[in-house]
Amino acid sequence: MSEKKILEDRSLFLNRRSFLGKAALGAGSVALASLLGNQFFSKDKNGILTKDNDFGGNNGVMNALHHASKAKRVIYLFQSGGPSQLELFDYKPTLIKRRGEELPDSIRQGQRLTGMTADQSSFPLAGSVFDFKQYGQNGTYISDLLPYTAKMVDDLCIVKSMYTEAINHDPAVTFFQTGSQQPGRPSMGSWLSYGLGSENKNLPAFSVLLSRGSGRPSGQPLYTRLWGNGFLHSLHQGVQFRAAKDPVLYLNDPKGVTKEGKRAILDKLAEMNDKQFQDFGNPEIQSRIAQYEMAYKMQTSVPDVMKTDDEPDYIYKMYGADAKIPGTYAANCLLARRLAEQDVRFIQLYHMGWDQHDNLPGAIEKQAKDVDQASAALVADLKQRGLLEDTLVIWGGEFGRTNYSQGILTDTSYGRDHHPRCFTMWMAGGGIKPGVVYGETDEFGYNVVKDPVHVHDFQATMLHLLGIDHEKLTYKHQGRRFRLTDVEGHVLNDILT
Numbered sequence: 001m002s003e004k005k006i007l008e009d010r011s012l013f014l015n016r017r018s019f020l021g022k023a024a025l026g027a028g029s030v031a032l033a034s035l036l037g038n039q040f041f042s043k044d045k046n047g048i049l050t051k052d053n054d055f056g057g058n059n060g061v062m063n064a065l066h067h068a069s070k071a072k073r074v075i076y077l078f079q080s081g082g083p084s085q086l087e088l089f090d091y092k093p094t095l096i097k098r099r100g101e102e103l104p105d106s107i108r109q110g111q112r113l114t115g116m117t118a119d120q121s122s123f124p125l126a127g128s129v130f131d132f133k134q135y136g137q138n139g140t141y142i143s144d145l146l147p148y149t150a151k152m153v154d155d156l157c158i159v160k161s162m163y164t165e166a167i168n169h170d171p172a173v174t175f176f177q178t179g180s181q182q183p184g185r186p187s188m189g190s191w192l193s194y195g196l197g198s199e200n201k202n203l204p205a206f207s208v209l210l211s212r213g214s215g216r217p218s219g220q221p222l223y224t225r226l227w228g229n230g231f232l233h234s235l236h237q238g239v240q241f242r243a244a245k246d247p248v249l250y251l252n253d254p255k256g257v258t259k260e261g262k263r264a265i266l267d268k269l270a271e272m273n274d275k276q277f278q279d280f281g282n283p284e285i286q287s288r289i290a291q292y293e294m295a296y297k298m299q300t301s302v303p304d305v306m307k308t309d310d311e312p313d314y315i316y317k318m319y320g321a322d323a324k325i326p327g328t329y330a331a332n333c334l335l336a337r338r339l340a341e342q343d344v345r346f347i348q349l350y351h352m353g354w355d356q357h358d359n360l361p362g363a364i365e366k367q368a369k370d371v372d373q374a375s376a377a378l379v380a381d382l383k384q385r386g387l388l389e390d391t392l393v394i395w396g397g398e399f400g401r402t403n404y405s406q407g408i409l410t411d412t413s414y415g416r417d418h419h420p421r422c423f424t425m426w427m428a429g430g431g432i433k434p435g436v437v438y439g440e441t442d443e444f445g446y447n448v449v450k451d452p453v454h455v456h457d458f459q460a461t462m463l464h465l466l467g468i469d470h471e472k473l474t475y476k477h478q479g480r481r482f483r484l485t486d487v488e489g490h491v492l493n494d495i496l497t
Contacts, residue, residue, distance in 0.1 A: 059196075060193065060194055060196045060197035061195060062473070065466075066468055066472055067467055067469070069467030070392075070430055070431025070465045070496070071391060071392040071429070071431055071466050072343070072430075073344065073347070073390070073391050073430075074192070074347065074391070074466070075347045075349070075378070075391060075393045075394070076188070076346070077333075077351070077375060077378075078173075078349060078394075078397065079354050079371070079395065080169075080219075080220060080222060080352045080398070081355035081356075081397060081398075082169070082354055082355060082397045082398055082401060082418055082419075082423070083364075083367075083396070083397045084356065084360065084400065084401035084416050085160070085400045085401065085422070085423045085424040087128045087130055087143055087145060087361075087364050087368075088145060088364075089141070089143065089160065089426075090160055090422075090424055090445050091132040092441075094444060095125050095126065095444065098125050099125060099127045101124065101125050102122065103123040103125055103404045103446070104444075107446050111421060113167075113417070114167055114168065114417055116406060116418075117404075124405050124409045125403060125444070126403065126416070130144050130145055130361070132144070135150045135151070135153045136154040136435055137435055138435055138437065140153045140158065140437055145364065148372045148373045149375060149376050152376045154434060154435040155379055155380075155429075155435070156427070156428050156435070156436075157427045157428065157432045157433055158424060158438070159438045159458075160424045160437065160438070160440060161422060161450065161452050161453050162400075162422065162439075163452055163453070163454060164398065164423075164455050165420065166181050167399070169220045169398065172399050172418075175398070175455055178226075178230065178484075179459060179483075179485055179486050180486065184230055185231075185482070186231065186475075187206075187230070188346065188459065188462070189205070189206035189208075189227060189348055190206060190227075190228070191236075191463075191473065192205070192466065193205040194233070194473075196345060196467075197345075198344075199343040201297065202300070202301035203301050203302070203342055204238075204298075206227065206238040206344075206345065206348070207238065207239055207339055207344050207348070208227045208239065208241065208348045208349075209240075209332040209347070209348070209349045209350070210222065210332075211329040211349070211350070211370075212352050213353025214366040214369075215354060215363040215367025215370070216353045216354070216355055216363055219352050219353045219354070221352075222350055224240070227348060231477040231482070238346075242327075243326035243328075244326075248298065248302055270292075273285050274289070301342075305335070305338050306335065308323075311334065315334070318373075318380065318381060319334050319373065319381075320373040320377070322374070323374065330370075333349065333374040333378040334378075337378060337382060337387075340382065341387065351371060353370070356401070356416065357406050357407075357415040358414075358415035360416055375395055379393055382429060387429075389429060389430070390429075391430055392428075392429055392430030394425065395425060395426050396423075396425030397423070399418055399420045400418075400419045400420070400421075400423025401417065401419050402446075403416075403419075403445045403446050404416075421446060421447055421448065422441045427495075431496055431497050432495055433496065438451055438453070438495050439453060451494070454489070456485040456488040456490075457490050457491075458492075460485050460489035461491050461495070461496075463484065464491045470483060470485045470491075471489075
């Protein structure tokens, strides 16, 4: 049964009885659905999945791609908190020369500031205390904080002209992940699960991994709604893999339950649920049958993916010593590669700790060390396995940092506030031109002066590489057709191969 048919049936059967029945299921049903990915409904007449059913993933609502795709999957290395582009990628000698001078009004142009610096009496320019050198065939400037990234610069497309409309963390992260500053919309991974489905029958299409950085360990929190399904079916919600004994909560059976016994229980439960479906016609009953089946399959597939003991020593050496410590950024990058090998559609890593309002030099040095080697290793590892050509890797945060110091500027310390007007991201693989620097900011690193890239442009480009026209992947909700890019977005053809 196609999802389109399921949605049509739902609209017919959503009467008072089914509504009350769904409401009674409560949060537990939603939580279960969020754990189990999006493969659902076999092709038999009843839509029941049993031990005799076997299929290689499911298709999404798109009957075919809108155009030829360059990428099959995405690994999104989201750097939560807003990395300072001025310490990492956007070299600005003017800020060094004019250190301590006031930010000119002609540069600021009355632009909005956060409440943390709006009342400052002075806005002293603060150049980076870290050195930059040129690397690669194009002589791209990269900070000394990123020595491993610098070595692979010819594989990257560095976009220096990103900008966003949000100036505080929650709306800014939500905007990047869902296309809206307001909570409630589906996340990127959910849109891809909805549109393209999954190519793996035993793992969810949308997987999430979290790590906490050493730059600011108690920094901004993240909320599960960032990888939520919004108004899409709950089967499209991201599944969080944890660095714990049980990578996915509630997946393991109680002691004494055998595999054969579990199989018999599921078959009988599916039979009973199908009888209830025949009586009440609620498609959520079929969804539950499929969810139990996915959980059954994940009991084997998840531990196999999460167990990295079989990785050779040279791989651990590539990713760094932290790769052997579960829950670290390096360990999650290695897991991301393993999930990509299993054709998981969208792999989202969140690394927290980039929100450095004070003591930025000391904090960002630790934070950069967290991610530099592992990010470069991931790209190199995908490349050596032939996976980079159809895997789009993305690195970046929700906004940048100001060119002036938040608080007191000293010779060795300063802070930077949030800055939505310009910041840097990089992409690699999946149809992105390698060895390219796209966009340009002014000499003060405050405004974009060439090739601006809005958040919706970035999202449209990502969808394009996956064979999706961002204007055509829509979902009708509350009388309006929604899409990831809302009513904006342009594909960045100049950075595509």
